[in-house]
Amino acid sequence: MKGKFYIVGVGPGDPELITLKAIRILKECPTWLAPAAQKEGHSTALGIASGTIDPSEKTILKHHFPMKKVHMGKTPDPEVQAAWEKAALLINTQLENGHNVALPTLGDPAVYCTGFYVYEALLKLNPEVSIEVIPGISSIGATAAAAKTPLCLGDDRVVIIPAIFESDAIKDVLLQFESVVFMKVHKAMDRLVPLLEELNLLDSAVLVERTSMMDEQVHYDLKAIQNKKLHYFSTLIVRRTRPISI
Numbered sequence: 411m412k413g414k415f416y417i418v419g420v421g422p423g424d425p426e427l428i429t430l431k432a433i434r435i436l437k438e439c440p441t442w443l444a445p446a447a448q449k450e451g452h453s454t455a456l457g458i459a460s461g462t463i464d465p466s467e468k469t470i471l472k473h474h475f476p477m478k479k480v481h482m483g484k485t486p487d488p489e490v491q492a493a494w495e496k497a498a499l500l501i502n503t504q505l506e507n508g509h510n511v512a513l514p515t516l517g518d519p520a521v522y523c524t525g526f527y528v529y530e531a532l533l534k535l536n537p538e539v540s541i542e543v544i545p546g547i548s549s550i551g552a553t554a555a556a557a558k559t560p561l562c563l564g565d566d567r568v569v570i571i572p573a574i575f576e577s578d579a580i581k582d583v584l585l586q587f588e589s590v591v592f593m594k595v596h597k598a599m600d601r602l603v604p605l606l607e608e609l610n611l612l613d614s615a616v617l618v619e620r621t622s623m624m625d626e627q628v629h630y631d632l633k634a635i636q637n638k639k640l641h642y643f644s645t646l647i648v649r650r651t652r653p654i655s656i
């Protein structure tokens with residue numbers, strides 16, 4: 411019998427924020443494909459999973475996915491596409507040999523997760539592939555929790571923006587929607603802080619770096635970090651309806 415492929419959300423960092431189901435599936439899968447952002451680099455998702463489950467008896471296929479922008483609806487960068495296809499090939503070989511494979515992924519797979527590009531490539535190799543997606547706690551909810559703020563209440567509406575993509579629409583979004591979550595925001599604060607100031611929204615914003623990790627930092631004074639080097643794991647919440655309390 412062929413194996414099954416699991417995309418497993420492992421939460422935002424704190425090993426206590428991984429679900430019981432994720433733990434069970436990761437324990438049961440003999441093979442993990444661990445995504446790494448740098449060549450030969452650390453896999454954050456693997457680190458989180460290993461905080462709860464001993465990986466020593468697993469076959470760990472560490473795989474590098476280059477950190478390049480993906481524009482939906484446009485042809486992906488060839489290096490990025492090749493990494494997805496190579497991952498699919500590695501996974502498919504394991505599945506063909508009857509092994510279940512887990513791809514642990516940071517936060518929740520529904521939010522900007524490489525696992526879904528790999529799944530698409532896998533479908534081309536094996537249209538009958540059996541897959542299950544295990545949801546996780548996203549850094550979005552964890553960031554709101556760290557800042558002790560809701561994302562939305564009553565009739566509030568929430569928008570998620572990947573801030574590495576410069577967009578003229580951001581100002582309109584901030585004016586129209588009650589709550590805006592900016593992800594991939596670590597290199598965008600020099601653009602966003604003046605905009606938030608112009609819209610008088612600085613007191614309605616909070617940025618959390620490395621939410622739920624050992625060295626989590628909650629920043630309310632955004633002018634102080636406007637030109638600071640921030641960690642890639644940074645998420646900004648702007649909640650217009652009710653200023654974020656300090």
Ligand SMILES: C[S@@+](CC[C@H](N)C(=O)[O-])C[C@H]1O[C@@H](n2cnc3c(N)ncnc32)[C@H](O)[C@@H]1O
Pocket residue numbers: 422423515516517518519520521522523547548549550553592593594595596618619620621622623642643644645
């Ligand atoms: C590729 S996306 C992955 C999102 C992930 N699937 C999730 O549900 O949180 C990476 C972005 O998620 C956010 N992120 C992920 N983990 C984070 C953390 N522990 N603290 C703050 N932001 C985080 C950052 O905005 C980062 O640039």
